[in-house]
Amino acid sequence: MSDATLNASAMRRGSFASVLPKLAATLLMLVLAAVWLGPLLLIVMTSIKSNAEFLAGPFALPRSPTIQPYIDVWFGLGFGTLLRNSLIYATAGSALAVTLALVPAFALSRMNVPGRKWIFGLLLTGLMLPQQTVLIPLYDTLRTFHLLDTKIGLIIVHGVYGMPLQVLILRGFMTTIPPEIEKAAYVEGATDFQVFWKVILPLSVPGILVGYTLNFIAIWKEFVFGLVFLNSEENFPVTVGMLKLNSDRYLAVFNLPAAGLVISQLPIVILFILTYRQISGGNLSGAVKG
Amino acid sequence: MASSASRFDDGTFVGFARRHVFVTVFGVAVPLLVFACFIGYPIVYTIYLSFFEWNGMAPQKKFVGFANYAYLLHDKYFYIALVNNAKWLVVSLVFPVSLGFLIAYVMKARLVFAPSLLRTIVFFPVTMSLIAVGLMFLLILNPVFGAFDTLLRSVGLGFLVHEWFGDYRIALYTLAVISGWAFTGMPMIFYFAGLGDVPKETFDAARIEGAGHWRMIRSVALPQLRPVTAIIVMLTLFESLRAFDLIAVLTKGAPFGMTNVLGYLVYMESFWNSRFGYGAALSVVILVIAGSLAALLLGKVLKGAFDV
Structure with missing residues (x-):
């Protein structure tokens, strides 16, 4: 049977009919690579052109690259502050989300919690909820606690709305820890807390890092909450602050907005390079599939 | 997990809560409370508000039934x-x-x-x-x-x-x-x-x-x-x-x-x-x-x- 397979594939490999799909696929992939990489490269290129070079057209290579647009957006348009704010929101918000999610994930992965169907239902509700539908009451709640237009208020909201996905991701990870490990601890007379703190938590560090990174990126991308719950520019995350780039004043020459949007994604690019394997390795689908 | 089974694990929530206090408090109660405040309540409040007319500022909301x-x-x-x-x-x-x-x-x-x-x-x-x-x-x-x-x-x-x-x-x-x-x-x-x-x-x-x-x-x-x-x-x-x-x-x-x-x-x-x-x-x-x-x-x- 294996001979037949080999023969068949050898014959197919040589024939034109088997080269054709490969050729078509490769061509298609080249086009796709251009479509996905092209815009990014063009924008980076635009961002290092001087005003005069910009007029030479979008495809002209920058002859004398300049970082002036970056200096202008960093100091002139306050991108330093915006990036710092986004960093605060993403760091603290993700920490809160993961912290809230740890024990629930532990319970749902290791124990037979009664009513877990309902808990999963709630988690999915939190996950799927279109945020626009709860803006008004959240706005009201934050106003009641004097948390409108404060960093703390937005961090809390980010933390709570990040929690459901974190529970699923961490639970998915904790399920892979073999039960024998904690069985031994229970036999020794350990309490739930000790098992959680001394056994499961240290073993879950890789999962926590993945969850934290995904949440960090999610908060960095987030826009609606920041737009509605904040008023003063000194609190804006970069997604809200960079809206001003879309105005005729800055769109006369494209290098300034281009530099602004490149800067706004730079921390994520770095994080992406560092963690690409972890965050794209099907961890998300793993969380859903359990 | 089976490892934590005991005479309290009778499948009811009370039994579970007595056996696993730490998990019940920090794994179920606290997240549920947070969830209720920031996700559950807003959903309910949105439904409630849809029967009112309100400009967001006025202290009184005007009930309008299904007018909206x-x-x-x-x-x-x-x-x-x-x-x-x-x-x-x-x-x-x-x-x-x-x-x-x-x-x-x-x-x-x-x-x-x-x-x-x-x-x-x-x-x-x-x-x-x-x-x-x-x-x-x-x-x-x-x-x-x-x-x-x-x-x-x-x-x-x-x-x-x-x-x-x-x-x-x-x-x-x-x-x-x-x-x-x-x-x-x-x-x-x-x-x-x-x-x-x-x-x-x-x-x-x-x-x-x-x-x-x-x-x-x-x-x-x-x-x-x-x-x-x-x-x-x-x-x-x-x-x-x-x-x-x-x-x-x-x-x-x-x-x-x-x-x-x-x-x-x-x-x-x-x-x-x-x-x-x-x-x-x-x-x-x-x-x-x-x-x-x-x-x-x-x-x-x-x-x-x-x-x-």
Whole structure:
């Protein structure tokens, strides 16, 4: 049977009919690579052109690259502050989300919690909820606690709305820890807390890092909450602050907005390079599939 | 787990709570409380508010019964937004989802060189904020200085040059396609992981039978990937119901509300027109749509996805 397979594939490999799909696929992939990489490269290129070079057209290579647009957006348009704010929101918000999610994930992965169907239902509700539908009451709640237009208020909201996905991701990870490990601890007379703190938590560090990174990126991308719950520019995350780039004043020459949007994604690019394997390795689908 | 079974574990919540105090408090009670305050209560309050007229400032809200819903039924902009959501969804299902599948398949079938590089390139925009993506395409699609129209003109397709965001007939599709560009990496990695789970023998058997790639996709890959497809369709549904960022940065619903979607209409009615009651009624409509879609899909699809 294996001979037949080999023969068949050898014959197919040589024939034109088997080269054709490969050729078509490769061509298609080249086009796709251009479509996905092209815009990014063009924008980076635009961002290092001087005003005069910009007029030479979008495809002209920058002859004398300049970082002036970056200096202008960093100091002139306050991108330093915006990036710092986004960093605060993403760091603290993700920490809160993961912290809230740890024990629930532990319970749902290791124990037979009664009513877990309902808990999963709630988690999915939190996950799927279109945020626009709860803006008004959240706005009201934050106003009641004097948390409108404060960093703390937005961090809390980010933390709570990040929690459901974190529970699923961490639970998915904790399920892979073999039960024998904690069985031994229970036999020794350990309490739930000790098992959680001394056994499961240290073993879950890789999962926590993945969850934290995904949440960090999610908060960095987030826009609606920041737009509605904040008023003063000194609190804006970069997604809200960079809206001003879309105005005729800055769109006369494209290098300034281009530099602004490149800067706004730079921390994520770095994080992406560092963690690409972890965050794209099907961890998300793993969380859903359990 | 069985390891923690004891005489208290009689399957009731009280029994569990007595046996596992730490887990009950920090694993169930605290998260539930937080959930109730910031997710549960807002949903209930939105429903409540939809029966009132309120400008967001006045101390008294005026009860108006179903007036907001009656208004909604005759609101032209509501229907435009609703139809736009449907269009957005169709574009999202056709473009990023099927393309994501195709890329994943072609990479898994080793039909291309450097598959991991391609995967990285297509996945990267998933991590970008849609505000940055929107601004990027605002520059690229500018009719005068933009790269896209310059390219079209230089290859003799100048007649295709458009006001991509200003022409009311195409603006919505421009936005949906941009959103698809940023989203394609998501279905791609889901399908890529899914294809990895299909037993190799299944594909081998089909190959021995002489199945070409077209047949392989239709008769082997897609049926095997049905659960993955279901999850992706659900993700896409909710992504399109959430559509907001691109509209906020690029068109704000203009021209003439033709690019408005429900998610942005809620925001405009509430926070720009100060009609919080009506905004809440629109929110309830979104919630009903999302809820029924979720119930429909969850019942069918995710049954058994969680081992509960």
